[in-house]
Amino acid sequence: xxxxxxxxxxxxxxxxxxxxxxxxxxxxxxxxxxxxxxxxxxxxxxxxxxxxxxxxxxxxxxxxxxxxxxxxxxxxxxxxxxxxxxxxxxxxxxxxxxxxxxxxxxxxxxxxxxxxxxxxxxxxxxxxxxxxxxxxxxxxxxxxxxxxxxxxxxxxxxxxxxxxxxxxxxxxxxxxxxxxxxxxxxxxxxxxxxxxxxxxxxxxxxxxxxxxxxxxxxxxxxxxxxxxxxxxxxxxxxxxx
Numbered sequence: 529x530x531x532x533x534x535x536x537x538x539x540x541x542x543x544x545x546x547x548x549x550x551x552x553x554x555x556x557x558x559x560x561x562x563x564x565x566x567x568x569x570x571x572x573x574x575x576x577x578x579x580x581x582x583x584x585x586x587x588x589x590x591x592x593x594x595x596x597x598x599x600x601x602x603x604x605x606x607x608x609x610x611x612x613x614x615x616x617x618x619x620x621x622x623x624x625x626x627x628x629x630x631x632x633x634x635x636x637x638x639x640x641x642x643x644x645x646x647x648x649x650x651x652x653x654x655x656x657x658x659x660x661x662x663x664x665x666x667x668x669x670x671x672x673x674x675x676x677x678x679x680x681x682x683x684x685x686x687x688x689x690x691x692x693x694x695x696x697x698x699x700x701x702x703x704x705x706x707x708x709x710x711x712x713x714x715x716x717x718x719x720x721x722x723x724x725x726x727x728x729x730x731x732x733x734x735x736x737x738x739x740x741x742x743x744x745x746x747x748x749x750x751x752x753x754x755x756x757x758x759x760x761x762x763x764x765x766x767x768x769x
Contacts, residue, residue: 529593530555530690530721531576536590538575545571545585547745553690558712558722560732560753562766563742569725570618572742573692576723577615578604594690609638614688618695620679624668628659631667631678635685645685652681655711673704680708684715691715693724697731709735729766733757741766 531553538546546568553559561569574584576592578599592599594611607613622631632652636645653660656677662670667678676696683691693712697705705728713735716722726732732753733739739756741749749756756762 529553530557530595531723532591532593533572533576534591534593536572536575536592537588538571538585538590539588540585544588545745546575548590549742549745549747551740551747551750553721553723555721556716556719557738558716558724558736560729560736560739561723561725561742562727562729562732562739562756562762564765565727566744567742568745569742570694571745573615573694573723573725577607577613577692578602579615608686608688612687612689613692614683614686614690615692616679616683616694616696618698620675622667622675622678622682625666627664627666628670628678629663631682632659632685635682636687639687644687648685648687652684655714656681672699673701673708676700676704676708677711680711684720689719690721690723693722693726695725695727697726697728705731729762730757 529552533549533551536546536549549568549572561572563569571585575587587600594613599607602610626634632649639645658674659677659681662674667675670678696708700708709731712722724732733756736753739751739753740747741756741762749759
């Protein structure tokens with residue numbers, strides 16, 4: 529088992545946000561966390577990736593195991609270089625004053641092998657040809673879809689083999705949403721494990737292997753993507769059925 533979250537409880541100050549969340553991700557999977565706004569999906573990702581306070585929640589109890597090691601014993605920055613885990617945050621948060629190429633190069637700061645970096649950059653530009661076309665443009669001049677591609681590319685350039693994505697389709701036109709998820713599927717087929725939080729439940733379930741439904745800081749349902757997609761309660765609550 530690659531990632532195992534056990535009875536995770538976390539809070540923002542005195543406000544409890546996660547109430548005993550448990551789930552797992554197997555190596556080579558795409559796993560989706562779906563649910564309404566405020567369900568605790570983004571909080572779960574931030575807790576796993578250990579973003580520092582005050583933005584991120586504080587873990588009160590529970591365990592986060594990655595290949596059997598407890599991530600809570602490590603500093604947040606160690607997750608990138610020690611565990612090859614990277615996060616694509618909601619809102620992209622690229623460096624708008626840097627070019628596309630500079631954003632990508634900055635993500636390689638912990639890596640030592642220049643030949644591997646070069647190969648990953650070539651692979652990235654094959655996946656996202658628009659980024660190569662715009663590699664000398666500043667990030668702030670890119671469209672929303674291009675900025676999201678850059679955010680995903682930046683995570684890949686860390687050398688990550690496990691990527692957490694927080695609302696990747698937010699603000700994108702439907703065609704760009706589909707394009708982005710097709711690339712994520714291709715990345716997955718090439719060996720990248722993905723945990724994705726996505727408000728567009730139908731889109732996430734189309735590409736995921738398994739899914740968990742969250743409500744008010746708890747996991748209330750789990751199953752294969754097909755099982756969740758065809759569940760009557762999920763259809764009524766999240767798929768407009």
